[in-house]
Amino acid sequence: MIEFNHVNKTYHNGTNALKNINLKIEQGEFVAVIGLSGAGKSTLIRCINRMHDITSGHLYVNHVDVSKLKGKQIRRFRRRIGMIFQSFNLVTRMSVIKNVLVSFVPDLPMWRKLTGVFTKEHKLKALEALDKVGILDKAYVRVDQLSGGQQQRVALARTLAQNPDILLADEPIASLDPVTSKLVMDDFKTINQTMKISVIMNIHHVEIALEYADRIIGVREGEIVFDGAADQVTKETLDNIYGSKSNETPFLAEAN
Template sequence: MTKPELKPVIDVQHVSKIYDNGTSGLSDINLQVKPGEFVVIVGLSGAGKSTLMRSLNRLHQVTEGHVLIDGRSITEAKGRNLRQLRRDVAMIFQNFNLVKQSTVLRNVLAGRLGYYPTWQSSLGLFKEADKQRAYKALERVNLLDKVYQRVDQLSGGQQQRVAVARAFVQDPKIVLADEPTASLDPKTAHLVMNDLKSMNQELGKTVVANLHSVALAKEYATRIIGLRAGRIVYDESIQNVTDADLADIYNGDSSVGERQ
């Protein structure tokens, strides 16, 4: 008996993004991501990777098309509906996006903000159960001993792992990671990628990551997507990916073909 086809948890439909200065960031992107995939997007700087990533949780407003998260349009969502949809999508940034003057614990608890009224979260009135979530997340990333330390006293790699812990406590369906290893040394980069792999394989989270490193992409992805000049030019399961294919994405060889 065949298994039923999984519905996409991310469904990008004919999405284009044109910036105010007339620059085209994305051009007619069509993309579906199934639950439990670990998708890595690769391409040259300026290819549109970050623009696509930020369109998925509406940090960028798209010019045309729609983005559906678990069947619901985040493109058109407003107010409470947008807030609820964003609870399902955690974001890990290249520059960590932490409150550097605050403690590790407060930064990790920020992952629960979508579950509280603004007045309650602004006063730091988090439930004990959520504090326990934060401790457990910090234990996962081996930073439990830093729980009350200020973030600006940590190394770059430790700060990125605080950001990963924040994503753990958010308990999203989807984790977006925008160049999460770009400023890290190779050893720390693997630690962060292992954390993402744990989210994917142990907790069943869908992960979409932009990476500069082809080696990391090959090691961790279940599927690789290539972007060039705002268009998808490559989309294959990892078992079908070759070194020649990856080289073509970066070299601009038209033989890769546009596969959407």
């Protein structure tokens, strides 16, 4: 479970990115966070795994007060939270399986870190993760020979190999074409449903958020202005989240 209690985040330049956030996310939910660029969506997600520190309030993940963690505690905590980025963050000159094996490096003894020698168990887990996202046949292909969608699925497999409880995704399909975006979103949905992993996703594509997520959180100027089921979202809801910009969304263009 993730719980925000009166959480605020102010950056050094004085920007109030999050304002009095009160929010609970239960294990196994698929949540899409939507809103304009700069609304605070990425900040909200990145506070969960301590990529950003909160300024005040309390943030709990599985009853652990995240802001009180230090040093090795933070690293151990992050092992249970997977993070997917728009930019993939892969080593493109390495093979697919080696990129997935990177997820095990923090837990390796020093001699294995230095030599790059992984156990048979690690290799099997990496292959299983690749199988779950449908690219097992690409295990020994160099990453730079893959399409953007395939690279995002490698990043997803690398995260799954950690066996996380929570999967955070920051604009994971922003650089993908519509067909590839659907394939990647199908992967997220399957993982959420079959593995009961919580998915919290920051996404600009409103129509895709409504199709895949069970719950929508709308953020505007650092505040939560909507929190409810996807099927409860209306044109008025989106007007409240996006303001005058709402007509730019494909969902509203069709509705109008």
